[in-house]
Amino acid sequence: MRVSWSPMSGDEVEEFVSILLCREYPHAQRIKPGQGDGGIDIRVPDEPGRSSFTIYQVKKFSDTIDTSERSQIKKSVERLRKTVSETGLAVSELVVAFPSSMTPNNDQWFTDLTANDSFKARWAGRDFLEGLASKYPDVVDYFVGNGRERAETALYRMATLLGAPGVGASPGASMERIQALADTLNACDPLYSYELQTAQTQEPPRRHAAGLVFSDIRGNPGQWTAVHVFARMDESANLRPVTLNLTLTAKAGTREHEKLEDFIEYGTPLVDADAIDIVSDAPGGLGGCYSRGQITSLPLTPHRDQEPTEVRLEIVKPSSLPLAGVNFTVVETTQSLSGTGRRRALKDPTGLLTHELRVRYGTTTTDWTFSLKEWKGGSPAAMLPLTAFIRHLHCPNILIVKRPYGIKTGEQLPIPSPAEQLPIPSPAEAHPARVWLHTMIEALSTIQERVTSRVFVPELETLRSKTGRQIAYAAKVMREGSVTSHWTKYDAQVTKEVDWKDVLPGPITIVIPQQLPIGFRGALIDIGSYVFTFTDAAIAPDAEPPHLSTQMSLVPNSDDTLINRWYPVNTEFHETP
Secondary structure (H helix, E strand, C coil): CCCCCCCCCHHHHHHHHHHHHHHHCCCCEECCHHHCCCCCCEEEECCCCCCCEEEEEECCCCCCCCHHHHHHHHHHHHHHHHHHHHHCCCEEEEEEECCCCCCHHHHHHHHHHCCCCCCEEEEECHHHHHHHHHHCHHHHHHHCCCHHHHHHHHHHHHHHHHCCCCCCCCCCHHHHHHHHHHHHHHHHCCCEEEEEEEECCCCCCCCCCCCEEEEEEEEECCEEEEEEEEECCCCHHHHCCCEEEEEECCCCCCHHHHHHHHHHHHCCCCCCEEEEEEEEEEHHHEEEEEEEEEECCCCCCCCHHHCCCEEEEEEECCCCCEEEEEEEEEEEEEECCCCCEEEEEEECCCCCEEEEEEEECCCCCEEEEEEECCCCCCCHHHHHHHHHHHHCCCCCCEEEEECCCCCCCCEEEECCHHHHHCCCCCCCCHHHHHHHHHHHHHHHHHHHCCCCCCCCCCCHHHHHCHHHHHHHHHHHHHHHCEEEEECCCEEEEEEEEECHHHHCCEEEEEEEEEEECCCHHHCCEEEEEEEEEEEEEEECCCCCCCCCEEEEEEEEEEEEEEEEEEECCCCCCCCEC
């Protein structure tokens, strides 16, 4: 698409090209000259997970590039070099974009200019920019043609229709006209897109989707009309801001008041918070004035390229001896509207443990909490690092926050005494309960390593019962190979009839198949067999054995030693007697 560049001023070219680049790279960030651009007009984050950028410098040059233009380019490159040197900004590539063509002589000059820089450098001329213009004709129409006027007309008509009596209460011709206007806006608004929704529900329809900046919902229970507004790029809200003026209300001393304070100080999202005197201004002529309502906010997150997606939390002793560590996923990072503080929410790979860290700017005050969900049915191997972490989460140990890979050091946070009260859904409290929890998960992991059926973590009530003791004992026998104990009396049962008087007193071996309720939803699974060897057993004095029997009450004779060995499922045995 051919674009008439000559009539545009330098600022108009920069704005137009910047919007084209932001549409091509939706997460691009435009640096305004008033912010001290440091040789940067547009910075585009490289692929997700990397903290480097491609930098675009936009020039108006629409004709030949002579000495004056070269001087401007050189100054911009020097400012970028200074920015990289002073801030450590990771730049992978510099692209100088302008609506002109490059001569071989100028191409060589630019190559020589940037030959020793740590980043790659190239031109992007008229062909590149007009290729973007062909891809995004709505941007061209809006900034160069009459798209802006058509968009403003459609905005006015949509606002008029939405404000008409009965809109939302009965779909029909009004909805068709609103849809037609939404289609017009989608064709000519380069910053936002519009989605019309009707719903026959008691509750108003709500959307939580990437890019959503505003929803205008009107109607009554049973019939609603909603217009959802989506940003086409991150810069949309800077170029055409969405504003909301209101007064949030909450009674002092209530949970709602605590949530409101958390939102004000750290940007923690609000859900259905009471508000009065609401004045909203949004794209599409939407918004308006309302005497009262409820506000739900989504996270106010700093620029995505500044935030890690994973954080590793490690616990060490005061002597720096490592104890446990878990990689957490960053679920949410928020900051206050007033810039007083920020909050980061993390969760572990199982989703059972969440961590929130609140930092108040300008102070050394931090507030951090851990929350543990009740669980059942998880994999013991997956939960083992988590329970090890929970076990050691107590003072005087130290919590280290760092990047998950490559970096050995990180921020150190002494664990305060309140961490002793990390909630565990159990009557037991504090540190001993967490040691017990980790021991049980270790036992289940040991069993899983030795059986072919899949093991699931039972409910905590089951672990606290007799079954929990059986699980711990089974893991001990499996790990150690054999367990020696002493006994006083045993009611034996064997698989075939035995003349007990012929075999006792003396040593005997009894095989007992074992099952535990650690399968899916508490199903019994075979874990193998215990082979009990009684060193010297005798018939109990109070027993009256028949000539042949499969059952008998036994007591020690001269030696009360009992040896128990574990054997896997399907092992063949020969019992004695």
